[in-house]
Amino acid sequence: MRHYNPSITERLFRIFRPKAGDQFSDELSPNVMAVVPVTPITRITRAAQSGATGTVTIYTAPVDKDFYLTGAMLGIIKDAACDASVSINMSVTMEGSARELLSIPILTLTAQDRSVFLSFPFPLKIDRGTSITISGTYAAGNMRRMGNVHGYTEEVVST
Numbered sequence: 001m002r003h004y005n006p007s008i009t010e011r012l013f014r015i016f017r018p019k020a021g022d023q024f025s026d027e028l029s030p031n032v033m034a035v036v037p038v039t040p041i042t043r044i045t046r047a048a049q050s051g052a053t054g055t056v057t058i059y060t061a062p063v064d065k066d067f068y069l070t071g072a073m074l075g076i077i078k079d080a081a082c083d084a085s086v087s088i089n090m091s092v093t094m095e096g097s098a099r100e101l102l103s104i105p106i107l108t109l110t111a112q113d114r115s116v117f118l119s120f121p122f123p124l125k126i127d128r129g130t131s132i133t134i135s136g137t138y139a140a141g142n143m144r145r146m147g148n149v150h151g152y153t154e155e156v157v158s159t
Contacts, residue, residue: 059131060132068123
């Protein structure tokens with residue numbers, strides 16, 4: 001018997017994390033029944049923006065559910081008087097490590113208007129209780145930073 005449900009294969013990959021080249025069969029023996037656990041899923045869309053220097057929190061993952069990130073956007077607009085340098089970054093925590101997810105390079109004392117979008121075909125699992133943030137500092141001029149994240153929470157039900 002063959003199954004043609006790609007969500008079953010995707011879930012197997014997410015649960016078992018196979019090595020490169022490993023594949024799961026789409027054939028089931030007559031004595032095996034494919035079971036896909038149904039768990040409560042909540043879709044999340046959050047946005048944040050700030051004109052102040054420092055760190056901006058877009059979303060904090062719940063401590064009692066898994067959060068999977070499916071898309072993100074980071075944008076900036078600044079005037080020529082803004083003395084920000086290096087880059088504006090969106091950061092997440094995955095597998096215990098802080099990681100830079102998106103970044104926009106900044107030119108000091110130059111007007112800029114830029115945004116970056118990413119969509120993840122395989123959702124990224126963000127550590128429980130951690131925040132998705134935008135960082136960047138400046139002392140003079142004006143800059144607005146904005147971020148948007150899309151994802152879903154999945155309650156883990158033990159059997």
